[in-house]
Amino acid sequence: MDFKHKGRLPWLSHFIYSLKYRGLMNTCSMGLKEWKKERELGIDTFGAHCPTELSIEATSKLGGHLYQPSSSVIFEKAMNALPFNFSDKVFLDIGSGKGRALILAAEAGFSKVIGIEYASELNDVAYTNIETVKDRFPNTEFDLREGDALQFDIPAEVDVIYLFNPFDEEAVSGLMKKVKPAFDRSKPIYLIYVNPVHYAVLQKQLGEPFVTLRNLKGFPEAKLFSNRAKA
């Protein structure tokens, strides 16, 4: 499911999707963990918002998927698959929404986290969430940008690019024009693609993923690419 199709109750489609691919017990246990994580951090990133209900200037709006927050469970698994300590590393979230992945990256210890999001309402919520947590993470610099990720040049300082299924296949292809030059640099760089529905586009441009994270039913939850680690 690419979450492009919104319906009237997007959270319900997501719940049904999760039941199908994760089963009832896993869906409930993950939901509970996410709820506890929000409480622990004092943030509010829940919700499901379609591009049509948000103020978005970018022409790529049509290719954009629904907003929903990253799962902290999958995020942690992806972090554990990276071969370094994050204290001198920079994290970039493409389509940063309400800031959940940025805050989880700060919690993981990244020295800087950058988010690019085109919906101003989501960015406003992300600012509030970051204000709430920033004193807990004094060693992390937060840098939130508003704009179209497809027009955003990947800063040279970035070590980890994170995508939680932000857009459709055409937009993923467009993003590759920005990602490929970063992968062609000599500096090691990693890309995490969660809910990797269009991973074939990345595979063609970046090579085989070095890890595929799967859920208990064997479905891929994330694919990790790098210009260093080979599959």
Ligand SMILES: C[S@@+](CC[C@H](N)C(=O)[O-])C[C@H]1O[C@@H](n2cnc3c(N)ncnc32)[C@H](O)[C@@H]1O
């Ligand atoms: C599935 S949500 C992920 C949110 C966040 N990364 C997280 O993990 O919690 C995808 C996000 O990408 C944003 N998005 C989609 N297309 C975009 C684009 N072209 N430029 C910037 N943001 C975009 C959506 O508005 C949405 O907030």
